[in-house]
Amino acid sequence: MFDFFKKNKAETPLDAKGLREAILQLIKESLQQLDGGEGKQLKAIQLFVNAGAEELFMYETALYSAEPEKFKEEVQRIADNFALNLPQDWKMEVNYVSELPAGVIRAGGIKAGLVLKNAGLQTQTGIVSKAYLKVITGKAEQEQYSIEPGSKRVNIGREATVQGVDGTYRINGIAFPTEAQDSNKYISRQHAHLEWDKEASCFKLYADEGGVPPGNKTKIKFASDESLHKLNSTQIGYTLNDGDQIILADVAVLEFKLTEDKTFNLNNLLT
Structure with missing residues (x-):
């Protein structure tokens, strides 16, 4: 404050x-x-x-x-x-x-x-996409993760289950265990998270307390122009587009991919 x-x-x-x-x-x-x-x-x-x-x-x-x-x-x-x-x-x-x-x-x-x-970007086709996060660099519990539109918040961090200072537990759906690779220790236990933005019909990346300065870094590399941005605030979410890369503490890279799912109706998620 x-x-x-x-x-x-x-x-x-x-x-x-x-x-x-x-x-x-x-x-x-x-x-x-x-x-x-x-x-x-x-x-x-x-x-x-x-x-x-x-x-x-x-x-x-x-x-x-x-x-x-x-x-x-x-x-x-x-x-x-x-x-x-x-x-x-x-x-x-x-x-x-x-x-x-x-x-x-x-x-x-x-x-x-x-x-x-x-702000967010509306989908142009009206067809909601499934999202995949592929681990390009680093060692997570899985090589690829699938995220459904409308799903709950997906936490990213070191270890699958961690306890906060207030005693509550955080579940990292995308987890980088320390024992899997020594460099994972540079990833914060509360590093970042993904959310589905219902109003904008898109997935967004937010840095958490452990993923902003002065702690560990969270970056995103946009596929559209290959520009690199560091997330300095937990308040602002980045709209993720096909091919964008999420960089955690300069030791892990996740590629964000979208595939069209014609069984999903956009109106079902907006009502």
Whole structure:
């Protein structure tokens, strides 16, 4: 959690201008974790505000409620400074709520939270594809894994079953046992995961806590232009296309493959 007010906790509350600067700083800190490739995946920046009635007017003033595009322009300047290459149709959404949703990015001292919403690509044929992950480099429990559209999250990491700091267990559906190959020790137990995006009808790759800096690395090499991108945030998912390669800690490579499955109807997954 960010705290922009450590030096000012004993001082008077911020005015609208100071509040705007604090909210923009929260957005800046969040966007700064993305590289250009991740920026292209961003669909919307969602800001949630849970200020009480006595503070609501100040938040509305800070966020230019009467001119919402004005606040978006300030955010766009931040993105441009980091060369994030946000898509032209990205949205800045401000929501006033009674309670902040779970999982938002928060900052100490302000009653607001942030969600970075990523975009996906619609399938062009209307035929949902099955996905396969083939182990090109490294030693996993299997040489190839099959993933069905609409399936639950598939975790990737070292060892099949690992225990987190909170005592709960994580099951890695794609596991790289340490005893199988010495270099597997560089892969995090909680490295990355795949999810089926129902709205966008595609598979997406997310880095987990162990797969982002300063820990182990997660990269993706796009088949379309052979560009290489490092995942710096757990918030943004990459849409996977046929032939893309997932690189784990520079010691394991998985190739993502799609095959058309005409027995699957796209509408069944979207309803």
